[in-house]
Amino acid sequence: MKHHVTVGVDGSPESRGAARWAAQEALLRQVPLRLVHAVDWPLDPVLPGLGRQDVDRWADQALTEAAQELHGRHQNLEITTRCLTARPAAALAAEAADAGLLVLGSRGLGGLVGFVAGSVAMSTVVATDTPVVLVRAADDPDGPDGPGTGSGSGSGSGSGSEIVVGVDIHEACDRVLAFAFEEADRRHCPLRAVHGWKMPAAYSYAPFFDPDNERDIGRSVTHMVGDMLLPWQHKFPHVNVSHNVFMGSAGGHLVRASQGAGLVVVGRRVRRSPLGAHLGSVAHAVLHHAAAPVAVIAHD
Known part of the structure; x- marks a missing residue:
């Protein structure tokens, strides 16, 4: 049996919403939560002048901030983090192999309901046999400024x-x-x-x-x-x-x-x-x- 929920984290509002949703799901399943960030290196020419050290620092910060926020909301939830150097879709699909569930963030269609399922999300969905959940920022169970659930009652998700x-x-x-x-x-x-x-x-x-x-x-x-x-x-x-x-x-x-x-x-x-x-x-x-x-x- 697979004993944890994995969520992709990149610092965006969508991934933060997905992380909060995934935390609630982990609580419902009574399993640990794993936060994963994939760095696609080299980034040039998309971000010219950005060094590898800068990218690694930013990735660590995104994971640390997400983990700290979730720990503040759910003190009893076991949370681990992983930072990988690989194309995001391939890295997330590989991480999903030993997970019970993979959760990804997706942008909403502005004022319309629905998703903009980007290339990473779509590529990941078809690259893994593990169940994948796509979550928009609007699906966040608590909202970025909403109240935490303390020890985690599992009332969201x-x-x-x-x-x-x-x-x-x-x-x-x-x-x-x-x-x-x-x-x-x-x-x-x-x-x-x-x-x-x-x-x-x-x-x-x-x-x-x-x-x-x-x-x-x-x-x-x-x-x-x-x-x-x-x-x-x-x-x-x-x-x-x-x-x-x-x-x-x-x-x-x-x-x-x-x-x-x-x-x-x-x-x-x-x-x-x-x-x-x-x-x-x-x-x-x-x-x-x-x-x-x-x-x-x-x-x-």
């Missing part, structure tokens, strides 16, 4: 808010559902499963389409989603579970369902190609537009 999980009846979702149910169980919050479906392409060419067929398919898909959730409901009897089945884009429905949610959980099918791993369209849409932290779970 979306605790108590609904968790939304995207499910696909055409693929194995065990890792995705395991993560979602475990999170809902430790947060004592409800879980809502969302599935979007489309009519078979052949129906587009049918000269006489019967609307009853659409209703029948919708009912059938709803039963299939319920059957998929049933074993997990038996395993986690204290989790209050509901499910919504919609005709249309799964990504769009998950984005709308993210309003007011504490966490959105989506799957990422592990696909390898000559061009490397990539995200599916649903995970991509949710990562860029959800109004809550997003957990991406790799699965076969």
